[in-house]
Amino acid sequence: MNQTVANPSIAADAPQSPQGRASALTRLLLSNEFGLAVLLLLTFLIFANTLQGFSSTFSLFTIGRQIGINTMIGLAMMAVIVTGGLDLSVGAIGACTAMFFGYLAQALGLPLVFAIPLAIVFGAGLGFINGITVVKSGVHSFIITLASMSIFFGLMIFLTKAQSFNQLPAEVPSFGKWKIGGLVSPLLVISMLMCVVLSLFYRFTTLGRSMLAAGANPKAAELSGIRTGHVITACHVLTGGLAALAGLMLTARTGAAIPSMAGQLGQDWLLPAFLAPVLGGTLLAGGRVSVVGTFLGAAFVQTMTSGLLLMRIGEFWILACLGVMLLLAVLTDKARQSLLRSKGMV
Amino acid sequence: MSAALQVSHVSKSFPGVKALSDVSITFQAGSIHALLGENGAGKSTLIKIVTGIHLQDEGEVMMGGIPVRFANPRKAAAGGLGVVHQERNLVNRLPVGENIMLDRLGAHSLSPVDYRSVHKEAERWLKLLELDVDPRMQVSRLSVAQMQLVEIGKALSLQSRVLLLDEPTASLTPNETKVLFRILRKLRDDGVAIGFVSHKLEEVFEICDKVTVLRDGHNACDSIDLNKLNRADVVQMMIGRAERISKKDARPKRDVPPYIELKSYASADGHRDINLSVRPGEIVGLYGLVGAGRSELAKALLGLSPQTAGQVLVKGRPVAIHSVAEALHSHGMGYVSEDRKQEGLILLHSVLANSGITVWRKLATRLGFLRDATVADHVGPILRKLELKTPSLYQTIGNLSGGNQQKVSVAKWLAAGVKFLIIDEPSVGIDIKTKAYLHDLIHELANEGTAILLITSDMPEMVDVADRILVMDDYQIKGEVENDRNYERVSKQIMGFIHGREAA
Numbered sequence: 015m016n017q018t019v020a021n022p023s024i025a026a027d028a029p030q031s032p033q034g035r036a037s038a039l040t041r042l043l044l045s046n047e048f049g050l051a052v053l054l055l056l057t058f059l060i061f062a063n064t065l066q067g068f069s070s071t072f073s074l075f076t077i078g079r080q081i082g083i084n085t086m087i088g089l090a091m092m093a094v095i096v097t098g099g100l101d102l103s104v105g106a107i108g109a110c111t112a113m114f115f116g117y118l119a120q121a122l123g124l125p126l127v128f129a130i131p132l133a134i135v136f137g138a139g140l141g142f143i144n145g146i147t148v149v150k151s152g153v154h155s156f157i158i159t160l161a162s163m164s165i166f167f168g169l170m171i172f173l174t175k176a177q178s179f180n181q182l183p184a185e186v187p188s189f190g191k192w193k194i195g196g197l198v199s200p201l202l203v204i205s206m207l208m209c210v211v212l213s214l215f216y217r218f219t220t221l222g223r224s225m226l227a228a229g230a231n232p233k234a235a236e237l238s239g240i241r242t243g244h245v246i247t248a249c250h251v252l253t254g255g256l257a258a259l260a261g262l263m264l265t266a267r268t269g270a271a272i273p274s275m276a277g278q279l280g281q282d283w284l285l286p287a288f289l290a291p292v293l294g295g296t297l298l299a300g301g302r303v304s305v306v307g308t309f310l311g312a313a314f315v316q317t318m319t320s321g322l323l324l325m326r327i328g329e330f331w332i333l334a335c336l337g338v339m340l341l342l343a344v345l346t347d348k349a350r351q352s353l354l355r356s357k358g359m360v
Numbered sequence: 361m362s363a364a365l366q367v368s369h370v371s372k373s374f375p376g377v378k379a380l381s382d383v384s385i386t387f388q389a390g391s392i393h394a395l396l397g398e399n400g401a402g403k404s405t406l407i408k409i410v411t412g413i414h415l416q417d418e419g420e421v422m423m424g425g426i427p428v429r430f431a432n433p434r435k436a437a438a439g440g441l442g443v444v445h446q447e448r449n450l451v452n453r454l455p456v457g458e459n460i461m462l463d464r465l466g467a468h469s470l471s472p473v474d475y476r477s478v479h480k481e482a483e484r485w486l487k488l489l490e491l492d493v494d495p496r497m498q499v500s501r502l503s504v505a506q507m508q509l510v511e512i513g514k515a516l517s518l519q520s521r522v523l524l525l526d527e528p529t530a531s532l533t534p535n536e537t538k539v540l541f542r543i544l545r546k547l548r549d550d551g552v553a554i555g556f557v558s559h560k561l562e563e564v565f566e567i568c569d570k571v572t573v574l575r576d577g578h579n580a581c582d583s584i585d586l587n588k589l590n591r592a593d594v595v596q597m598m599i600g601r602a603e604r605i606s607k608k609d610a611r612p613k614r615d616v617p618p619y620i621e622l623k624s625y626a627s628a629d630g631h632r633d634i635n636l637s638v639r640p641g642e643i644v645g646l647y648g649l650v651g652a653g654r655s656e657l658a659k660a661l662l663g664l665s666p667q668t669a670g671q672v673l674v675k676g677r678p679v680a681i682h683s684v685a686e687a688l689h690s691h692g693m694g695y696v697s698e699d700r701k702q703e704g705l706i707l708l709h710s711v712l713a714n715s716g717i718t719v720w721r722k723l724a725t726r727l728g729f730l731r732d733a734t735v736a737d738h739v740g741p742i743l744r745k746l747e748l749k750t751p752s753l754y755q756t757i758g759n760l761s762g763g764n765q766q767k768v769s770v771a772k773w774l775a776a777g778v779k780f781l782i783i784d785e786p787s788v789g790i791d792i793k794t795k796a797y798l799h800d801l802i803h804e805l806a807n808e809g810t811a812i813l814l815i816t817s818d819m820p821e822m823v824d825v826a827d828r829i830l831v832m833d834d835y836q837i838k839g840e841v842e843n844d845r846n847y848e849r850v851s852k853q854i855m856g857f858i859h860g861r862e863a864a
Contacts, residue, residue: 217732218729218730218731219724219728219729219730220720220721220724220728220729220730221728223713223717223720223730224720226709226713227706227709227713227717230706230707230708230709231702231705231706231707231708233702233703234697234702234703234704234705234706235706235717236664236684237659237662237684237695237697237703237704238684238688238717238718238772239684239685239687239688239689239717239718239721239776240684240685240717241683241685297708301706301708301709302708
């Protein structure tokens with residue numbers, strides 16, 4: 015679902031020609047999301063019918079749970095790609111938040127109802143630091159977040175002495191193991207709910223619309239009375255909050271807050287973070303998001319990964335395969351953009 | 361003897377605009393040929409065609425009698441055609457010498473650069489221009505005038521048979537201009553054909569011997585001897601049309617206090633001592649040549665460039681504006697940008713998003729929630745009134761025609777209900793019908809009490825639409841002309857303020 019066009023049903027005064035409707039259908043069929051959904055379905059059916067154990071209850075549960083986590087990671091990156099920027103520090107924010115949460119819940123013994131919101135605010139705060147630095151310095155977010163990634167992660171290792179929190183309240187690991195209806199992980203449900211919330215956010219709130227406007231054309235948005243600086247900072251805050259949520263979900267899955275849970279400097283998150291939104295059709299240049307696409311992207315990537323794992327293909331081959339997928343997605347994005355430009359739409 | 365450079369019957373259209381139509385001009389060796397015309401008359405387009413940046417639709421370009429069609433400016437340079445463009449084309453981070461010799465640093469791409477000889481060669485041209493800078497100095501450290509001279513030096517160093525100069529003196533002092541003219545005369549005596557574009561008529565009469573005037577993309581005259589003409593003839597040809605009575609009547613004056621007033625205003629952009637006021641219901645024109653600082657003034661007023669002196673009064677009260685959001689939401693100010701595609705609209709987004717962007721904040725609930733239907737209800741009637749042609753409000757605006765895009769970039773300010781609207785070059789790249797429509801709209805807005813500042817380089821448009829006209833040059837207001845819709849009188853007076861009194 016593209017947030018910027020769409021929904022012809024409430025076109026108040028414009029005549030809707032039959033051609034207009036036909037082209038809307040064509041547009042849907044040609045859309046990234048539709049293609050991705052078909053691809054996902056095909057991949058799933060092929061694996062389910064050829065690989066033993068792929069469609070077992072346990073396998074479906076773990077795939078769903080991982081889709082939940084990866085979707086949240088993808089949404090976190092998507093929220094900042096909207097501005098035409100990026101955030102390399104999502105993994106670091108996720109890991110730092112998890113450790114902060116572990117400190118609150120284990121070392122301080124704070125009840126979860128306080129520890130969880132506080133941890134999310136903490137992640138959003140790290141995002142705020144990124145955002146305000148990007149806006150005030152005018153330096154591209156690539157450089158700023160490359161630096162903040164190391165700073166956040168380094169400070170966290172220093173403060174925690176790289177010690178895990180593995181005595182978390184029992185609710186945390188059991189939440190990660192919970193199977194709703196014997197099949198569905200609550201982590202997947204949370205991510206799907208977040209997709210709905212974000213879809214509504216970009217469509218029905220001033221701030222969401224302003225983010226898209228500032229991302230598509232910051233100059234025009236500024237000259238139309240949008241406070242572009244504030245809006246871009248808000249995007250980074252949103253990214254921080256979502257990355258924090260992803261960190262907490264990963265903590266629930268592993269049952270402990272581990273400094274290296276997102277890899278060194280949180281780098282393990284970068285591939286899923288970019289893959290999901292870019293496959294899903296979020297414009298890297300900014301200004302157009304696809305929340306549903308991000309979910310489908312994450313689902314597709316995870317289905318592929320799980321299937322390839324079951325085929326006993328080495329982990330490195332899977333990584334290479336994901337890399338190729340990202341490259342193809344970016345090239346498609348680029349081709350689409352030059353198509354838009356040739357039609358004078360950019 | 362065949363002409364050094366001949367352009368014959370060249371036409372060129374851009375989407376929606378015919379930039380040149382059947383234009384001819386002949387540059388002879390050993391002559392300095394003036395190319396004159398108002399903004400938008402087609403001078404720059406002509407130069408771009410000759411140098412291979414654009415390709416003409418019809419007609420021919422010949423050098424020494426042989427038809428040429430350069431694929432790009434590099435080829436043109438190799439073919440003996442040197443150009444100094446109006447815009448700077450220097451690499452700021454490189455030294456002066458390397459800039460001058462940029463396309464001849466070595467025999468081929470991988471041959472080592474002999475910096476000593478590069479700088480020595482560059483120094484020769486700098487000396488000739490009496491420009492006392494070290495060729496090893498970075499271009500970014502030069503003054504604007506010095507950069508201009510380096511640019512000229514670069515063109516001279518090509519030692520081409522034809523040299524085209526587009527406003528070479530725009531940023532030069534009289535002294536530097538004198539040196540340049542001495543060199544040009546010497547080149548002329550050596551048999552170089554020189555084309556000279558300038559808005560400064562006294563310079564044209566000082567140095568040129570032939571003249572071609574373009575008007576609205578046509579030849580007003582083709583390569584005639586300058587000594588047969590006087591200044592009044594040339595001005596007459598540039599502004600064209602004998603007495604031209606505007607279609608619109610002068611509007612009644614309103615005796616109300618100004619909505620916005622600037623007193624000795626100065627900006628960090630370089631505006632100095634600007635006094636200006638616009639009353640509700642008044643259309644004040646701001647005329648000037650490209651680079652005079654008009655759009656910059658508009659943006660500075662909106663808070664994009666800091667105010668350094670003077671006062672800005674809105675409804676009689678001094679204000680300090682720091683952002684467009686503040687200008688819009690607190691002071692009812694709006695700006696229709698001259699650059700629709702880059703600054704005016706978000707081409708990727710829908711008609712609805714573009715026309716409602718200014719009112720999202722106003723229409724949203726306290727928590728910031730906003731439905732499309734709410735926005736559509738608000739902007740729908742305005743878009744209908746403007747007769748916007750779009751298949752739906754959800755159409756991507758990049759797919760609409762220029763005229764319809766322009767309607768949306770005006771509509772968003774109507775939607776916001778601004779009390780003071782700055783309209784910058786409203787009719788760039790739109791068809792005649794929409795242009796007339798926009799003019800009516802501007803009048804209607806003013807009649808309803810909006811204070812309007814109209815920026816345009818289109819003289820007929822200015823005379824048609826504005827009540828009174830301020831003339832800006834070099835970031836200052838040079839004078840004010842009461843618009844009595846007498847085209848000839850008004851345009852002469854305006855040109856007089858810009859070119860100094862001599863043209864009036």
